Structure formats: structure tokens, C-alpha cells
Amino acid sequence: DAGVIQSPRHEVTEMGQEVTLRCKPISGHDYLFWYRQTMMRGLELLIYFNNNVPIDDSGMPEDRFSAKMPNASFSTLKIQPSEPRDSAVYFCASSRRTGGGPEQYFGPGTRLTVT
Amino acid sequence: GIQVEQSPPDLILQEGANSTLRCNFSDSVNNLQWFHQNPWGQLINLFYIPSGTKQNGRLSATTVATERYSLLYISSSQTTDSGVYFCAVEKDFGNEKLTFGTGTRLTIIP
Numbered sequence: 001d002a003g004v005i006q007s008p009r010h011e012v013t014e015m016g017q018e019v020t021l022r023c024k025p026i027s028g029h030d031y032l033f034w035y036r037q038t039m040m041r042g043l044e045l046l047i048y049f050n051n052n053v054p055i056d057d058s059g060m061p062e063d064r065f066s067a068k069m070p071n072a073s074f075s076t077l078k079i080q081p082s083e084p085r086d087s088a089v090y091f092c093a094s095s096r097r098t099g100g101g102p103e104q105y106f107g108p109g110t111r112l113t114v115t
Numbered sequence: 116g117i118q119v120e121q122s123p124p125d126l127i128l129q130e131g132a133n134s135t136l137r138c139n140f141s142d143s144v145n146n147l148q149w150f151h152q153n154p155w156g157q158l159i160n161l162f163y164i165p166s167g168t169k170q171n172g173r174l175s176a177t178t179v180a181t182e183r184y185s186l187l188y189i190s191s192s193q194t195t196d197s198g199v200y201f202c203a204v205e206k207d208f209g210n211e212k213l214t215f216g217t218g219t220r221l222t223i224i225p
Contacts, residue, residue, distance in 0.1 A: 031211055043201065043215040056212060089156060097211065102146050104213065106158035 002026075004107035006092050012113045018080040021110045023092030024073055033104060034067055034077050035091040043091075049075065050097075082114045117142045117206045119216035127222045128192055136187040136219045138202030146205035147178055148213065149187050153198045161187070161200075192223045 005024040013019055025032045033048040047057040052069045060067070064083070069075040079086055089111050093104040118141035128134055140147075149161040162169050166180040173193075178185040189196055199220050203213040 033211070033213075042217055043203075045212055045214075048211055050211070056210075091158065093158075095211070101163050102205070102211070103148060103160050103163045105160055106150075109156055109158075111156075 004092055004094055004105055006090075006107035006110050008110060009108060010111045010113075012115065013082055014115055015083055016081045017114075018078065019082045019086075019112060019114075021077040021090050021092075021112070023075045023077070023107060025075070025092070025094030026096070026105055027073070029094035029096045029105075030072075031095045031097050031104075032069060032075050033093040033095075034075070035093065035106075036088045037091060037109070038088045046077070079112075082112075084114045087112055087114050117144070117204060117214050119202060119204055119214055121200075121202055121216040121219050123219060124217070125220045125222075127224065130192060130194060130223055130225050132192050132223075134189045134192060134221065136189075136200050136221070138185040138187070138204075138216055140183050140185075140202075140204050142206055143180065143183070144204040144206055146213070147185055148203050149176055149185070150201040150203065151196075151198050152201065152218070153195075158201075189221075192221075194223045194225055197221055197223045 007022045034046040046059045047067045049069045067077045089109045091109045093106045095104045120139045151159045162176045164176045164178045168177045173190045175188045199218040201218045202216045
């Protein structure tokens with residue numbers, strides 16, 4: 001399997017611009033997670049989906065953040081408008097809880113820099 | 116929320132040495148996973164170990180759920196073992212939210 005795929009790997013944008021991060025989970029996995037990693041706050045869960053349905057978005061920092069999962073093989077995390085404090089590495093992860101174990105498998109991450 | 120503490124925060128070892136990393140958590144958990152983040156930032160799942168002991172090559176992990184801690188053992192360290200090791204726990208069954216510790220940064224010197 002190709003593993004979790006994320007794009008872009010790096011994104012540099014100016015404050016106020018819209019940013020869209022993309023994720024393709026491992027085929028057959030029924031859970032998808034979006035995390036953010038910063039030096040100050042470590043790894044934080046932003047939102048997760050089960051069978052394409054958002055289950056818990058309590059970690060989404062503000063209304064500027066939104067996430068969608070239109071089908072089992074694609075999810076987006078959008079920041080609009082972006083701010084410098086959004087600079088971080090954003091990870092997508094997936095797991096196959098149903099019929100499998102809870103192990104989460106991470107993508108390579110998207111390093112976002114907002115200037 | 117549940118607290119996850121890892122120790123030591125930093126560890127520098129010579130190649131070939133053995134190491135033990137510790138993870139303490141503040142409440143009962145039904146899911147505990149160990150991850151390795153390599154120097155390029157990739158997070159790799161090492162173990163799912165809510166209780167008991169598992170081994171995978173030079174790595175092994177033990178979780179004593181009743182005493183709320185887990186240990187990760189690395190034997191005969193190699194430079195490729197360098198990176199940050201995270202422990203992550205899930206408190207409630209069916210709630211898939213992992214809470215990550217702050218990690219142990221391991222540096223293996225050739």
C-alpha cells in the first residue's frame with residue numbers, strides 16, 4: 001500500500017490567503033485524523049472522521065479552520081484566512097478500527113509557513 | 116483531560132548502547148501507542164500496546180496498565196534510531212482521540 005498521502009509537502013503563503021491541505025488515507029481505513037504539530041504545543045488532534053463523517057472537531061482552533069471528507073479516499077483541511085500563528089506541520093493519519101486495530105498511520109505532513 | 120508524561124526529555128547515547136524510555140499517564144487507558152518521529156519528520160507507528168509486552172526486532176515495549184506506565188526498550192542502538200519517540204494514549208473506548216506526550220529526543224552518536 002502507498003501509505004497516507006498528503007499534498008502539498010510544503011506551503012508558503014501570505015497572511016490572509018486561503019490554504020487547502022489534502023490527504024488520501026490508506027485504502028480500507030475507516031478513520032481519518034488531522035493533527036497539527038508545533039514546538040510550543042506539540043502534536044494536537046484537530047478533527048477526526050469515521051466513515052467520512054466528522055465525529056469530533058473540538059480541537060479545531062477557530063472558525064477559520066474547516067475540514068471535509070467527501071469520500072473515503074479524500075479529505076481536505078482548509079484555513080481561511082490564514083495567519084502567521086497557523087504556521088506548523090499538519091499531519092493526516094488513518095486507521096482501520098473496524099476489523100483491524102486502532103494503530104494510526106501518519107502521512108509525511110505538510111509544512112505550512114504563513115508570512 | 117488525561118496527562119501523558121515522558122522521560123527523559125533528551126537522551127544521548129553511543130551506538131550499540133541500550134535505552135529505556137518511560138511514559139506515565141494519569142488515568143486508565145484502553146489504547147496506548149508508541150511512535151518514532153525520524154529526523155525528517157515522518158511519524159512511524161511502533162507498537163499498539165494497551166497492556167502486556169510486545170517485541171519487534173531490537174525494540175520492545177511493556178505496558179503496566181494497573182500502574183499507569185509504559186516502557187519502550189531499544190537494544191543495540193543504531194544511528195537510525197535517532198529521533199523523537201512519542202507515547203500516545205486514548206482514555207475512552209470508542210473515542211479515537213489520542214493524547215500525545217511531549218516525547219523523548221534520542222540521539223545516537225556513531
